[in-house]
Amino acid sequence: MRLSDLPLRQPAYVDIIEWDRLSPSEGQRLREFGLCEGASVEALHHGGLFGRGPIACRVGRMTIAMRRNHAAAIAVRTGPEGGDA
Amino acid sequence: MSALPLVALVGNPNAGKSALFNALTGARQKLGNYPGVTVERKAGRLALADGRPVELVDLPGTYSLDPASPDEQVTRDVVMGRQAGERLPDALVIVVDAANLDNHLRFALELIALGLPTVVALNMVDLATRDGLELDAGVLARELGVPVIPTVAVRKRGLDHLKSELADVIGGAAAPLRAGGESADFDTLRAEARRIARAAIVRETPSRRLTAAVDRVALHPVLGLLLLLGLLFVMFQGVYAWSEAPIAMIEGLAEAASDAVAAALPDGIVRSFLVDGVINGVGSVVVFLPQILILFFFILMLEATGYMVRAAFLMDSLMARVGLSGRAFIPLLSSFACAVPGIMATRTISDPKDRLTTILIAPLMTCSARLPVYAVIIGAFIPARSVGPGIGLQGLVLFGLYVAGIVGALLVALVLRLTVTKGASGGFLMEMPKYQMPRPQDILIGLWQRAVIFLKRAGTIIFASTVILWLLLSFPRAPDAASQVDHSIAGRIAGGLNVVLEPIGFNRDISLALIPAMAAREVAVSALATVYSINAGDDEAKLERSLGERLKDQWPLPTALAFLAWFVFAPQCISTIAVTKRETNGWKWPMFMVFYLFALAYGAAGLTYWTATAAGL
Numbered sequence: 179m180r181l182s183d184l185p186l187r188q189p190a191y192v193d194i195i196e197w198d199r200l201s202p203s204e205g206q207r208l209r210e211f212g213l214c215e216g217a218s219v220e221a222l223h224h225g226g227l228f229g230r231g232p233i234a235c236r237v238g239r240m241t242i243a244m245r246r247n248h249a250a251a252i253a254v255r256t257g258p259e260g261g262d263a
Numbered sequence: 264m265s266a267l268p269l270v271a272l273v274g275n276p277n278a279g280k281s282a283l284f285n286a287l288t289g290a291r292q293k294l295g296n297y298p299g300v301t302v303e304r305k306a307g308r309l310a311l312a313d314g315r316p317v318e319l320v321d322l323p324g325t326y327s328l329d330p331a332s333p334d335e336q337v338t339r340d341v342v343m344g345r346q347a348g349e350r351l352p353d354a355l356v357i358v359v360d361a362a363n364l365d366n367h368l369r370f371a372l373e374l375i376a377l378g379l380p381t382v383v384a385l386n387m388v389d390l391a392t393r394d395g396l397e398l399d400a401g402v403l404a405r406e407l408g409v410p411v412i413p414t415v416a417v418r419k420r421g422l423d424h425l426k427s428e429l430a431d432v433i434g435g436a437a438a439p440l441r442a443g444g445e446s447a448d449f450d451t452l453r454a455e456a457r458r459i460a461r462a463a464i465v466r467e468t469p470s471r472r473l474t475a476a477v478d479r480v481a482l483h484p485v486l487g488l489l490l491l492l493g494l495l496f497v498m499f500q501g502v503y504a505w506s507e508a509p510i511a512m513i514e515g516l517a518e519a520a521s522d523a524v525a526a527a528l529p530d531g532i533v534r535s536f537l538v539d540g541v542i543n544g545v546g547s548v549v550v551f552l553p554q555i556l557i558l559f560f561f562i563l564m565l566e567a568t569g570y571m572v573r574a575a576f577l578m579d580s581l582m583a584r585v586g587l588s589g590r591a592f593i594p595l596l597s598s599f600a601c602a603v604p605g606i607m608a609t610r611t612i613s614d615p616k617d618r619l620t621t622i623l624i625a626p627l628m629t630c631s632a633r634l635p636v637y638a639v640i641i642g643a644f645i646p647a648r649s650v651g652p653g654i655g656l657q658g659l660v661l662f663g664l665y666v667a668g669i670v671g672a673l674l675v676a677l678v679l680r681l682t683v684t685k686g687a688s689g690g691f692l693m694e695m696p697k698y699q700m701p702r703p704q705d706i707l708i709g710l711w712q713r714a715v716i717f718l719k720r721a722g723t724i725i726f727a728s729t730v731i732l733w734l735l736l737s738f739p740r741a742p743d744a745a746s747q748v749d750h751s752i753a754g755r756i757a758g759g760l761n762v763v764l765e766p767i768g769f770n771r772d773i774s775l776a777l778i779p780a781m782a783a784r785e786v787a788v789s790a791l792a793t794v795y796s797i798n799a800g801d802d803e804a805k806l807e808r809s810l811g812e813r814l815k816d817q818w819p820l821p822t823a824l825a826f827l828a829w830f831v832f833a834p835q836c837i838s839t840i841a842v843t844k845r846e847t848n849g850w851k852w853p854m855f856m857v858f859y860l861f862a863l864a865y866g867a868a869g870l871t872y873w874t875a876t877a878a879g880l
Contacts (some may be wrong), residue, residue: 195267203331203613207692209449212366222475223482223627226580229329230587231692234576239363239394241591241695248690254808 179256182233182249184221190254192217199227199251208248212238267318268433269350270309271341274358275367276324277569277696283358283416284321285705287425294712297348297740300309302610304349312427313546315434320352327449328373331613342377354380356425356432361391361398362697364463368456375409376447380432381410384425388638389418390697395468406459417702454623457468462463474569474697481573491574499662502554502634509553516544517829536733539796544729545787546589549721551638551785555631556710558600561568567701571596579691585673586680588691590613591621595672597666598628602839605630606635607847614689620679622846623856626839627672629665632784636830637661639788644823655658660827667831678729683855720783724837728779728786728795736775736797748772750796766873767865768825770818783836821875828871832864 184190193217195218213219225231225243234243253257272287274280285292287309295304305321322341323334329334339348357374359367363851377383385400404411410428414421423622445457480486521542528534563570569594579589590612598605605625612618629637645657733755741750748771757775764774772794780787788810795813814823842852 180331197451201690204690206327206329207532207613209473210366210370211694212453214450214453223478223576224484225482226484228361229590230583231484231580232576234478234695238365240366241478243691243693243695245571245583246641248692 180250181219181221181235182246184219184235184254184256186221186224186255188216189220189247190256192219193253196251200212200248201226202229204248211242212240213242213252219252227252229258266500267308267316268353270317270354270356270433271322271352271427272319272358273322273338273342274324274386275326275360275363275370277362277694278324278358278360278367279416280358281321282702282705283356283384283386283414284319285482285702285708286416286419286422290708290711291710297346302334303607305535306844309426311430311433315430317353317429317433319356324371325368332610334610338871342374342379343391350679352379354429354548356429357381358386358511359383359575361385362394362396363680364398364460365457368460369452370454372447372452372459373405375407382425382428382432383407384416384421385411385792386416388413389415389420390699393473393482394467396464398463399465401462403459403463406462407412407740417699417705418723423701424726435737436820445780453482465765467572477698478573478695481570482576483585484577487573488576491577493568493752494561494565494570497508498558499665500658501558501561505557506553506863513550513552516858517542517550520546532737535797536730536739539793540730540733541726543796544733545721545726549718551631551635552714552717554634555717556601556714558630559710559713560706562600563595563706564701564860565596567699567790569696569698572695573664575691583691584677586684586791587620587676588614588616588617588689589695591617594621594625595628598625598630601630602620602626602628602836603842606839606842612689616684616686617689619685619847620676623679623684623852623859624676626856626860627668627675629668629831632836633830633833636786637664639811639814640823640827641790643814644818664827664831665825667828671832675863676702701847724783725786725789728783729789732779732790733793733797734787736793746798748775753778762828767829767869768819768822769829769868770822773822773826780833782805783835784830787830819870820880824874824875824880829864829868832854832860832867 179190181190181192182241183235191211192203195208196214200208220236220237221233222241230246232243232245233249234241235249272280272284278352284305284307289311292307295306296302297304302323307319307321308316309319311318316595316646317709318342322338324410325335325338325354328339330339340346340863341349342352343356354373355377357371359371371383383403385398385403386400391398398413400411400413412421412428414425416422420535440800481490511714521538524537524542525533528537552578565574573587574596575592577589578592581592591609593611594605594608598603602625605628606622609618609621609625612621639658641660645660650659735753736748736751738751740746753775754771756778757771760774760778761769761771764777767775772791775794776787776790792810792812795810795817817825827853835879840853840857844850
């Protein structure tokens, strides 16, 4: 499942990040936000009146906002444990 | 530059760095700029525990030493001793958010590896506790190899301890041990940060987080938008409702000063200079200080509470439609106060085309310098009647002018993104900080700095333009019967300019006011005040009347409306042109901006005038 499709408030962890779908600077910023394979994530809010807006999600202990196309580059697995897969 | 030891405060954004800086230095701060870049340098003085004074500099927040914006580049260059105009710091205070150790420790490790004497401030420990997190600072200190002091900047907790540790590391060690050029790669640092964070966490209990609860409303697609609109409505209402009393007070003072001068001096050129030029001119601008401070109060509050990023989140889908990102909302909202800090705030936008577009439309946000102009014209020409329960016509017109600016900005952005700044949109990636109760002192310091900047402007640019205008209006002296304004140098210049402006309904006096208004928009008001003040001459009855009443006599309604429309797109004040030149590294974009704004302003004023005349107003 993609982070963009993850139901709200369902704990998951990052499986694979397709870095080549992100620009180098976006990739770097996401890394600095603590997004990496194995990180625990949870979608918190969908923005925009018609569901086309950005997604706010928790990554570790941080909350970050990103657009849907970025979230679509992140594959997640649902499950409570983050773990260092 | 002082030769005091330099201590740099550095850390991630949202680590509470600025609050710590304010708590350590108080109101004695010096704002400046790094040479060659427009990044603000914030410095202050601090006495260490042993009494030694040091200079503390607050570096822009960044996530790593791999900069993504000009601000972040300054941080990297300062800590590496490569920033022009700044010496290598004698020590670093690394600020980390206790509740976000995994992330902030990675950057801390990167900084510690630089080998400068370092103290870590484990900040916002109270919020971490609120989140059910208990940390062992001793374990952290042992793992990091530097002193770690738990602090709560907003409550001044841990500051003395921080100052005494800082005294120990400065001058204690000999030359800083440089850890060579090699630094660990990103993943190694992250793994290490994670290991240390886990070791330092004594207990972690899941707890209901306040932020998550508030965000359910604040980020809700419908409720959140209503909340945002409500906040903006209260903000603009507050600008008017709360400013009446202080404005009346300033007006009273100006009047008393005029009377005192008039009583003390004989009628003549000196008295005219002081009353018409200085007191009337500068006073008519200073009177807007309360409104400007109220506007800044709201903007500082929205930023300090952490709400501003939520607003950006809500606005992202709308901004995306005109090819911008939600991030642009923050500089644009600041531009309602003043385009200069607004344009400087675009530095946080990493995509160059997003940033350029945002800079180009920032002046279309109705800045506070336009308020004086709107307020005078609306007060004179729009009847103060109610058009619905609780809705006054004057307020409605003002609201309409703000909306016209916003709609204009969005349309211009759309056109720019399809033409001159064509390209893929940059996207939207932001950290959303936890909500925080702002410390009153932090807000007050921010307001104080804004007030000083405004009064300095009033005392320099606005004062000078008013005085020059008075001179140009007063000389050469007209023969007894002739009008002084017609006869003056300024009157003749304006007469020439009026050939261009007459078709859009502007009279000679407006042309005259527009010239000094390039220095600062609000000067248009003081210029009109000076013109009509000089025109009135010694006629006591005329002098008694307010500027609004005089305008009402002299201008037809379509002219007044055209004047308002002109100011919606008002061509640049010089400070905005200057900051645009600095931020875009050249004259190309500021020239483009001035040209397109002039064209829009001329078109809008013309359309308004012709329509209003045709409608028989």
